[in-house]
Amino acid sequence: MEEIFIQTEEQRAILESVRRFVEDEVTPRAAELDAAADQDPTAGYSTEIVEAADRLGLRTMTLSEELGGMGVDSLTTAMVVEELGRGDLGISVVFAQTLKIAAIMEKAYNEDQKQRFLVPFVEDPQAVLSICITEPENASNYIIPYETSLNTRAVKTDGGWIANGMKHFISNSNQSRFFLVFMQTDPSKPMTDGVSCFALERGHPGFTVGRVHEKMGEKLANNSELFFEDCFIPDENLVGEAHVGFKTLGEFFPSSNSYAAASILGVAVACYEKALDWAQTRIQGGKPLIEHDGIRAQLAEMKMLIDASRSYIHRAAWLADHQEEGWDLTLGALPKVMASQAAWKIATWTLEIHGGHGYMKESGVPKLIRDAAAFLHSDGVNRTLLLRAANFMNW
Amino acid sequence: MEEIFIQTEEQRAILESVRRFVEDEVTPRAAELDAAADQDPTAGYSTEIVEAADRLGLRTMTLSEELGGMGVDSLTTAMVVEELGRGDLGISVVFAQTLKIAAIMEKAYNEDQKQRFLVPFVEDPQAVLSICITEPENASNYIIPYETSLNTRAVKTDGGWIANGMKHFISNSNQSRFFLVFMQTDPSKPMTDGVSCFALERGHPGFTVGRVHEKMGEKLANNSELFFEDCFIPDENLVGEAHVGFKTLGEFFPSSNSYAAASILGVAVACYEKALDWAQTRIQGGKPLIEHDGIRAQLAEMKMLIDASRSYIHRAAWLADHQEEGWDLTLGALPKVMASQAAWKIATWTLEIHGGHGYMKESGVPKLIRDAAAFLHSDGVNRTLLLRAANFMNW
Amino acid sequence: MDEIFIQTEEQRAIVDSVRRFVDEEVTPRAAELDAQTDPEDSFSWEIVEAADRIGLRTMTLSEEFGGLDTDMLTTAMVIEELGRGDLGTSVVFAQTLKIAKFMERVLNDDQKARSLALFRDDPRAILSICSTEPENGSNGILLYPTPYNTKAVKTDGGWIANGMKHFISNSNRSRFFMVFMQTDPDKTLVDGATCFLLERGHPGFTVGRVHDKLGERLANNSELFFTDCFIPDENVVGEPHQGQAVKRVFGPSSNIYAGASILGVAVACYEKALEWAQTRIQGGKPLIEHDGIRGQVAEMKMLIDASRSYIHRAAWLADHQDQGWDPTYGSLPKVMASQAAWQIATWCLEIHGGHGYMKEAGVEKLVRDAAAFLHSDGVNRTLLLRAANVMAW
Amino acid sequence: MDEIFIQTEEQRAIVDSVRRFVDEEVTPRAAELDAQTDPEDSFSWEIVEAADRIGLRTMTLSEEFGGLDTDMLTTAMVIEELGRGDLGTSVVFAQTLKIAKFMERVLNDDQKARSLALFRDDPRAILSICSTEPENGSNGILLYPTPYNTKAVKTDGGWIANGMKHFISNSNRSRFFMVFMQTDPDKTLVDGATCFLLERGHPGFTVGRVHDKLGERLANNSELFFTDCFIPDENVVGEPHQGQAVKRVFGPSSNIYAGASILGVAVACYEKALEWAQTRIQGGKPLIEHDGIRGQVAEMKMLIDASRSYIHRAAWLADHQDQGWDPTYGSLPKVMASQAAWQIATWCLEIHGGHGYMKEAGVEKLVRDAAAFLHSDGVNRTLLLRAANVMAW
Numbered sequence A, B: 001m002e003e004i005f006i007q008t009e010e011q012r013a014i015l016e017s018v019r020r021f022v023e024d025e026v027t028p029r030a031a032e033l034d035a036a037a038d039q040d041p042t043a044g045y046s047t048e049i050v051e052a053a054d055r056l057g058l059r060t061m062t063l064s065e066e067l068g069g070m071g072v073d074s075l076t077t078a079m080v081v082e083e084l085g086r087g088d089l090g091i092s093v094v095f096a097q098t099l100k101i102a103a104i105m106e107k108a109y110n111e112d113q114k115q116r117f118l119v120p121f122v123e124d125p126q127a128v129l130s131i132c133i134t135e136p137e138n139a140s141n142y143i144i145p146y147e148t149s150l151n152t153r154a155v156k157t158d159g160g161w162i163a164n165g166m167k168h169f170i171s172n173s174n175q176s177r178f179f180l181v182f183m184q185t186d187p188s189k190p191m192t193d194g195v196s197c198f199a200l201e202r203g204h205p206g207f208t209v210g211r212v213h214e215k216m217g218e219k220l221a222n223n224s225e226l227f228f229e230d231c232f233i234p235d236e237n238l239v240g241e242a243h244v245g246f247k248t249l250g251e252f253f254p255s256s257n258s259y260a261a262a263s264i265l266g267v268a269v270a271c272y273e274k275a276l277d278w279a280q281t282r283i284q285g286g287k288p289l290i291e292h293d294g295i296r297a298q299l300a301e302m303k304m305l306i307d308a309s310r311s312y313i314h315r316a317a318w319l320a321d322h323q324e325e326g327w328d329l330t331l332g333a334l335p336k337v338m339a340s341q342a343a344w345k346i347a348t349w350t351l352e353i354h355g356g357h358g359y360m361k362e363s364g365v366p367k368l369i370r371d372a373a374a375f376l377h378s379d380g381v382n383r384t385l386l387l388r389a390a391n392f393m394n395w
Numbered sequence C, D: 001m002d003e004i005f006i007q008t009e010e011q012r013a014i015v016d017s018v019r020r021f022v023d024e025e026v027t028p029r030a031a032e033l034d035a036q037t038d039p040e041d042s043f044s045w046e047i048v049e050a051a052d053r054i055g056l057r058t059m060t061l062s063e064e065f066g067g068l069d070t071d072m073l074t075t076a077m078v079i080e081e082l083g084r085g086d087l088g089t090s091v092v093f094a095q096t097l098k099i100a101k102f103m104e105r106v107l108n109d110d111q112k113a114r115s116l117a118l119f120r121d122d123p124r125a126i127l128s129i130c131s132t133e134p135e136n137g138s139n140g141i142l143l144y145p146t147p148y149n150t151k152a153v154k155t156d157g158g159w160i161a162n163g164m165k166h167f168i169s170n171s172n173r174s175r176f177f178m179v180f181m182q183t184d185p186d187k188t189l190v191d192g193a194t195c196f197l198l199e200r201g202h203p204g205f206t207v208g209r210v211h212d213k214l215g216e217r218l219a220n221n222s223e224l225f226f227t228d229c230f231i232p233d234e235n236v237v238g239e240p241h242q243g244q245a246v247k248r249v250f251g252p253s254s255n256i257y258a259g260a261s262i263l264g265v266a267v268a269c270y271e272k273a274l275e276w277a278q279t280r281i282q283g284g285k286p287l288i289e290h291d292g293i294r295g296q297v298a299e300m301k302m303l304i305d306a307s308r309s310y311i312h313r314a315a316w317l318a319d320h321q322d323q324g325w326d327p328t329y330g331s332l333p334k335v336m337a338s339q340a341a342w343q344i345a346t347w348c349l350e351i352h353g354g355h356g357y358m359k360e361a362g363v364e365k366l367v368r369d370a371a372a373f374l375h376s377d378g379v380n381r382t383l384l385l386r387a388a389n390v391m392a393w
Helices: A009-036 A047-055 A074-087 A089-108 A111-123 A245-252 A256-281 A293-321 A335-359 A365-376 A382-392 B009-036 B047-055 B074-087 B089-108 B111-123 B245-252 B256-281 B293-321 B335-359 B365-376 B382-392 C009-035 C045-053 C072-085 C087-106 C109-114 C116-121 C138-142 C243-279 C291-319 C332-351 C353-357 C363-374 C380-390 D009-035 D045-053 D072-085 D087-106 D109-114 D116-121 D138-142 D243-279 D291-319 D333-351 D353-357 D363-374 D380-390
Strands: A129-132 A153-157 A160-171 A178-184 A195-201 A207-212 A223-234 B129-132 B153-157 B160-171 B178-184 B195-201 B207-212 B223-234 C127-130 C151-155 C158-169 C176-182 C193-199 C205-210 C221-232 D127-130 D151-155 D158-169 D176-182 D193-199 D205-210 D221-232
Touching: A009 A047, A009 A074, A009 A089, A009 A365, A047 A089, A074 A089, A074 A256, A074 A293, A089 A111, A089 A129, A089 A160, A089 A178, A089 A245, A089 A256, A089 A365, A111 A195, A129 A160, A153 A178, A160 A178, A160 A195, A160 A207, A178 A223, A178 A245, A195 A245, A256 A293, A256 A335, A256 A365, A293 A335, A293 B293, A293 C380, A293 D291, A293 D333, A293 D380, A335 A365, A335 A382, A335 C363, A335 C380, A335 D291, A365 C332, A365 C363, A382 C291, A382 D291, B009 B047, B009 B074, B009 B089, B009 B365, B047 B089, B074 B089, B074 B256, B074 B293, B089 B111, B089 B129, B089 B160, B089 B178, B089 B245, B089 B256, B089 B365, B111 B195, B129 B160, B153 B178, B160 B178, B160 B195, B160 B207, B178 B223, B178 B245, B195 B245, B256 B293, B256 B335, B256 B365, B293 B335, B293 C291, B293 C332, B293 C380, B293 D380, B335 B365, B335 B382, B335 C291, B335 D363, B335 D380, B365 D333, B365 D363, B382 C291, B382 D291, C009 C045, C009 C072, C009 C087, C009 C363, C045 C087, C072 C087, C072 C243, C072 C291, C087 C109, C087 C116, C087 C127, C087 C158, C087 C176, C087 C243, C087 C363, C109 C116, C109 C193, C127 C158, C138 C380, C151 C176, C158 C176, C158 C193, C158 C205, C176 C221, C176 C243, C193 C243, C243 C291, C243 C332, C243 C363, C291 C332, C291 D291, C332 C353, C332 C363, C332 C380, C353 C363, D009 D045, D009 D072, D009 D087, D009 D363, D045 D087, D072 D087, D072 D243, D072 D291, D087 D109, D087 D116, D087 D127, D087 D158, D087 D176, D087 D243, D087 D363, D109 D116, D109 D193, D127 D158, D138 D380, D151 D176, D158 D176, D158 D193, D158 D205, D176 D221, D176 D243, D193 D243, D243 D291, D243 D333, D243 D363, D291 D333, D333 D353, D333 D363, D333 D380, D353 D363
Parallel strands: A129 A178, B129 B178, C127 C176, D127 D176
Antiparallel strands: A153 A160, A160 A223, A178 A195, A207 A223, B153 B160, B160 B223, B178 B195, B207 B223, C151 C158, C158 C221, C176 C193, C205 C221, D151 D158, D158 D221, D176 D193, D205 D221
16 A cells, blocks of 8 residues: 555656656747637647657556556556646646546457557557547536436447437547547437447548637647537447446546546646745745745645645545555545645635736736636536535445 | 614614623623533523513513514614624524514514413513424425425314424523414425414413423523423414414514524624634734734634624615515525624634633633534524525526 | 615616616627737727716716716625626726726815816726835735835926836726825835826826736736826825825725625626526536525525625715724725635536636636636735724724 | 555454444443533543553554554554544543654653553553643744743752643643753743653642533643652653754654544544434435535545545655655644544534534534644644745745
8 A cells, every 4th residue: 555655766757757848848838829729729739749748658658568558557647647737737638638548448449449549549649539428418417427318329230330419528539539439329228328438530431520619728738529420330449348338437447537636736736836936036014925924824725735635636546456455436536526626725825825916927827727727627517526426425 | 775884873872781781691691501501401591681681671672662662673683683692692592582573473463462472471571482393303394495294283173273293492492481383284285385373372281391402502592392282272372374374474574584693693703802802912923813914814804704794684684674675585594694604614713713722611712612503503504594595586 | 686785766777877888888898808819909998988978987076077976885886787797897997986086085176177177078088096016016005114116206396206017907098197106215105105196198107018917808907117207296196205195095995896896796607607507407407406506506695795785884884984984894895705706706617517618608707807806906815914904903 | 434544454453443442432431421511520541441451552652562563554543543433532542652652762761661661551551741831832833932931940960840731631640741841941942941751640740720621521631730840860851951852753643643533523523414414304305315415425525535645644654754754744634634624523513403503413522522623733723834834945
């Protein structure tokens, strides 16, 4: 169990290289990309950053070495995702998604699917991944989950399936090369046992990208709509068994929530560091803000919330890989709630501590506020996740 | 409308006499009575205080002058109730109940009932009043209200009704001389239109007092169980029309919630004053606590919460008497939620500011914490009242 | 949200006309103006002129200067209603309305003739008050013993001013300015500053950068520079070095109107959340039928009504200080309302889920706007400390 | 609540035996002891002796002194489990366990022979550490430059002590005491205090009032008086005037164990709220089926699990400081856990409605207990400031 308290030499090395990557590749570009996205959301996305990440092996690190990855565990990945979030939330999300989905693919794909989808993913330095569930009418519905079915339907036909419908808010989806798509294949059943998972590649006939969403923040990541129009999907693209797509998802990826939590925790750390820096340099009442007790205590409370959230996330990520040691299903729903609540509070305090300066774009605080707001809903609205966790609690 | 912003000369005079009453009669006895109640809850109740209140006309002030009262309005009464709560919460509740119920009785009783119940109430300097709704199985049920019925039933019989069942948690009920009792008279209907209101006097055959509850705080007020065993209630004791007891209640007493809010606001003020006093005298770090920014700001925030709650309560109380000026049904549910949340936060800060001293009974802070906790539920659990208000909001 | 307003017939008439103005002139333009990347493009003269046509721009002045002499309570209701439409617009007028009233109180007749008379007749005239400097934010509010860095040195027949102000609302557009400068370098901003009246275009007085803000974008804030700027003695407001005495007259209205502006945003968030909760279906029923959301919507209303009751009380007592005015009413109503607004904006965003994060929903603008008053008109923590300074203990 | 515990077989065995101890010895007695009006009657020797029988009383000591040498992580688990049964009981042992370990670290062999050896063999021996004085609460935590008022003056072969301490846990019952006194009156408690070892009954050393507390009543706190009390040189712990150096050794465990004690109360509140929510019917269904309550129960668990993860990390790192120990771990885990516990206790009370306010429900005891650690082991605000002092910036 000590893994959850220690950073190993290897982890230190990985995080050090990620830190350098953030300083060299992300920080210099982030503000400009964020601003460019105001005119065109796709302008917020940077292929250069993805390629740079590929050069140091970050893009594929969760895959096994046999597939060309580093086989890093969930705990280490969570540390990396936090470090990325400290640099920029959007970048953290681009990779948290790709790293998580790649690992799911390796677990869920059969040999043939690995050859067709994972090998080319590894070879393409620009390839990122998407997982497609959310629909205009189905958000909390699938998280709780309620007894409803997806509106994107795939109907069995000779040698495959005909898919129709749409998804939206899907991270990376206008940029992704490969997709895991969940569709209703048994309309008579609720999602839990009437949904199948399909593997798709960009450009598949009948499968197109719609609007790229204009978001408040998290702009270095794109989210878009996806359309399926009489889209024929061959049987070979069915992932796992038909109709039980959701079960596989859960089993295959317990640490998804921890990664989301780590992304937003990174933003909390960035806010804390910015507030600390300002409090040390800004003079009011003849002394730096940090010498004013009220602000001093607030900075310590920020650190407390960060450390408690991180301890919780690390425990959840490690247990996701060692479930026999005491995995608890609520760890798949609550760490993000904890971290996003902490991040929002810390972002608010950071804004207050900066006074009027914090409201001016040049200070960089506005971007942090807009980013921090993302995870009040991303990966599940907090209230919804609390209800989901309640469903997991064995009463 | 200016009434809600001003204190008139008359109000100032009344509040001044209430303040003196609290200083002379309540403050000297409160701590001792609170402690005595640890052994025997009835020992917390003081007839002396009730008689003293009667001498200055407080006990009957909401009744019309024709009945021997002062005909004070809801706004003034709310001010009085807050001032009493500043002295002791239990005392505030004893009179908030009596003042409110007396006013309801005057509105709801017919001439004969006024003669039989209100005239003797005015003449008896020890007489206090109770309103009896809550049952072990019906709390939030009647507040929301849900579609259920009361378990205390009265069955029509020749010339009256036969009542059976029990009530509990009823304020003043082991001490009260007169009672307004709500019972299910049409078992086929939900409470809203199957309940009748009856007038009863202490000692009525078949009507007995059960256990007096041992409470966490608010000990200068008693709450007890009431039992009805084949209790015959003559038709002359039916208040208003049969089966529509709840409707009359609402119509006749919109300011009930404001009085509850005023009681707990009084506790908030007492906490604030105690914290302020301690912060000015306690030296740490070489200067009084009040010179430490963090604590200084906290005291100002306490005042802010008190003033905002009071402004809200006064508006609600005044509008209850002038509904044509813009009465809103949520004013019958939310002011107590606001004031009790403020009081709980202020009580918590008061405890923290006192450090270890605040945890010791001699400091008086423990009593304030125990009292402040009462209105998280009294007059309706906060969450329940929020849902009740939601039902009132015209969407 | 009318219910718990208590209004006279006249107040209802005024607030109704303001609501029509908002519906016709502000709401149709707000989203597009907010989206402009150059902050200067987010400001609209059309809105100002339309406001002038209904007498809103000058309403706090006496009839002599074309006003309605509206009291603070009525003005607070108007400002909340504007904030409900758009925060920036509310601030443009909250500033102008309170500064105009302030000018009428503290200027001498000659100064009024040179400013308010022109203000009355210019449909685009708005106003600024200039105190904040890069190094003096909370200092100016808590009266820490430091001087302004903008200094005016006495010379024959007037003063030579040098220095800069920043974050000043309306200042790149305003016609008239009330400017506080250090005139006694040996003293502090409390006892060595003077208030000057200036008109746009005064030699040596120029506008710097217009600040690029997170929200509240329909209002502009900018830097102001003073370069060997000669200000004649006739422009001294009140007595030299007595700037603080002048500023004190300004006091209460500022915080109370700020509270009303941000309360308007809270109301807009509440209405948006309510509308979404009634139409969005999850779990087979509208969100409003889910207890958790239902209770939250009621709590939003509670926070709004308590804040409004507090603001109205403070506004009325500010005009009737003999009836129980409490100096903390000049610092705390904005703190209460801005905390409530931030809580309500956060809930509004959460209730909208991913939709709220998308620009098209209009929720993210409300969140960006709601953030403004955590600091505007004084950082909340600073105002709590200022209130503590005036509390009688 | 076991799930997210990560435990070795040995830890499971220890925690299970502690749970049995709580079920058999503490739970049956707690309510009645809590209800005693004389605080001295709320303390139970039976519980202490029963704890001794299972080796709990001495578990942090090395085997030489009859202990199991349990590490801080395991000890924190034990203390939380005790707090789940009763806060006062948890504090009696949290104090004894951490002070015993502390004594083994800082006493010399002769002192150990005169104290720990006797402690080991006396089934009723518990321990106290004595720093707080009426005028020195936060002062001692934030190291404000003031002296202790309890002073010891050097004399031939020893010291003459005069003064008093108060709020000291266990002190009316303890057999051994670690006492901090001012020995250099010209210096502060940081650089002029000395730590002394004392045994109960030492001449001139007497117990004063036992404090009558809101809650945490199964633990006693009392005043201690020193009246011309002669303390031989052999009782000086460490070097004279170097008391702060000795105290620093005590550091981390205190805050972490305090966090574990109050976390136990949070768990008890959570379990009680959950049980009630499953059985109480309103609106025709159990409260747990009402979304609002349901989400609140899950949020309780979230706060508990996050606090526990934080406490466990701090406890483990305190024993492996080379692996990334952060000095704030010696100040903040208790703040986090006590804030969580207070929130959870408040919700537990609300969920119970009027029933929670009645003594028979047992909820009000939990609320009174939960209030203890808003100040115990340091007022939260004070600890936040202490953490700020050690943060690397």
